[in-house]
Amino acid sequence: MTQGRSLRLFLVDGTPNGLLTAEIMNWTGHVLTGPRSKLAELVQRPECARTGVYFLVGPDPDDSLRTRVYIGESDDVAQRLRTHNRPEEQGGKDFWERVCLNTSKDQNLTKAHAKYLESQLIQIATQTARCVLSNGTAHSYNNLPESDRADMAFFLEQIRIVLPVLGFEFLRELTKPSAPTAASSVASVSRSPRFILEVPRYRISAQGQEVDGEFFVLKGSRTRGEWVGTERGYRGLYKQLIDESVLVADGGEHLTFSDDYAFSSPSAAAAVVCGRAANGRTSWVVEGSGQTYAAWQEQQLNTSVLPTGAEACE
Template sequence: MSVLAPGSGGVTAGRSLELYFIDGRPDGMLTAEVFNWTGHVLMAPRTQLAAALSRKEAGYTGVYLLLGEYDGEPRAYVGEGEDISDRIRSHDTRKDWWTTVVLVTSAANNLHKAHAKYLEARLVEQARLVGRVTLDNGNTPPRPGLSEAAQANMEAFLDYLFMVLPALRIDMFLQATRPARQNPVETSDTSPTRFELVNRRHKLRATAVLDGGDFIVQAGSLARASWEGRNTETSGYALLRDELQRMGVLATRGSACEFTKDYAFKSPSAAAAVVNGRPANGTLEWRLEGGGATYKEWEAQHLEVLTGKAGL
């Protein structure tokens, strides 16, 4: 599969992520590697723990993640070790909530203890910053003293890791909130497309921008105070809404909820569902700001323009 290269310089390049399903099952043990990255990721369900720990990379120096649920909420633990299999064996008897283990090492086993401690500290910091899961860790471990060059190497290592893990559906480090826009002087070529959703019955108005492929609902937008749709316990959008409240992205403001931060949704429908408190077709409910065309109409016109340009 193709993914974007890490980095924040605004220039991205394609990268090839190689997933190897060890026993041929998509829900079984797998490895993940990226060309030109020294890292190696091994992911396994707890039911295959013995097989995972028998592999050579399980005896390497690195970091690991334990993933699962506790009291119905996502939970995780981040750890490190010079022989990570020893640490995971101890957790097998002391922690019973986790169902998946992820081992992160280097293919040549060239990480040392200080590298692993730095990676552990940064992973805990990032997980707490994002707030998607409850960490079973106690305090955030301090970063060890590394040289400037070694820190740069570990940050580059993390850039790749933060690219690989979401491809494995591990999004606990993925930052969906966005920093407040500084309102720069924008030209017609760079201005993001702006949409709004107005729910007059519940006195709600939300605004969003389509920017760089992200559908970002903006801070200050209002949403229903609670989820009113059917199948509350099983709706993915209801669970997403609960997560946003748990993260503090949605905060109660009188009879409604307010977005405290800009938040990037995966689709207009996900955004509309959270705003309306029920399943919604976002392509019809979001309109160009000012009461213009629906998102669906705008998208059709946009595709027609692009197709026309491509045919020239």
């Protein structure tokens, strides 16, 4: 069973859109995040005078459906952020809207540690492919003693736990349905039954599965060959998947998924498969039973074990 964690969040100025700090119990790391509009306040914080790694996050100027991220390190983060805040033509970066800084409460994070973390974080972000990296050529930095590398591996693990809680998904591991499940991770990965979506009239047939809360359409699924719905909705996502070769021509009138792909919801997946708006909660049905996604989800809720106290109240 996966071990629970205690995460402490603090709203620095008492508002949900201001500066926010995050800490995990028994972890020496410290996370500070905030919008670019609060940069003047953020750089005055003591954390910005420490050594650390940081993320600049915003929409990709070339594709608003994607997130662009720059990963950096410094022993004077405040000065680096002032530089990044300049216009692009003056060496700054225009795309970012939020910043996230990761430092150490005990101030034992050195410049070498930060360079190593930056190198590892760039590799992780590249592998997960959940964002567009604004960094140039990725470099590998391994000039650390073995014991320090072990410490930084734990530090990285905590960063990857905290950031998704704060809304930064680009470091979260993508567990595809087709990927083999390691014995050590069986308990930590939740998988739904297989779902199917078929439209016989247009010879559309797709398979899906929910893994750790993300709805995947599986490799080889067949979709409509063109978008026939309105200009709004998921038309942009449909086009993006074609441009990224996630959807490829199958030699006929359809498109085929070249790999498993994670969608934000069953309805987003159904819309791309059907080429128009669709209710994924009723369009996807459990393979072999015909039970809709909505009915299956309701069944999970009704069959869940209630806490002892709740049972006693009935």
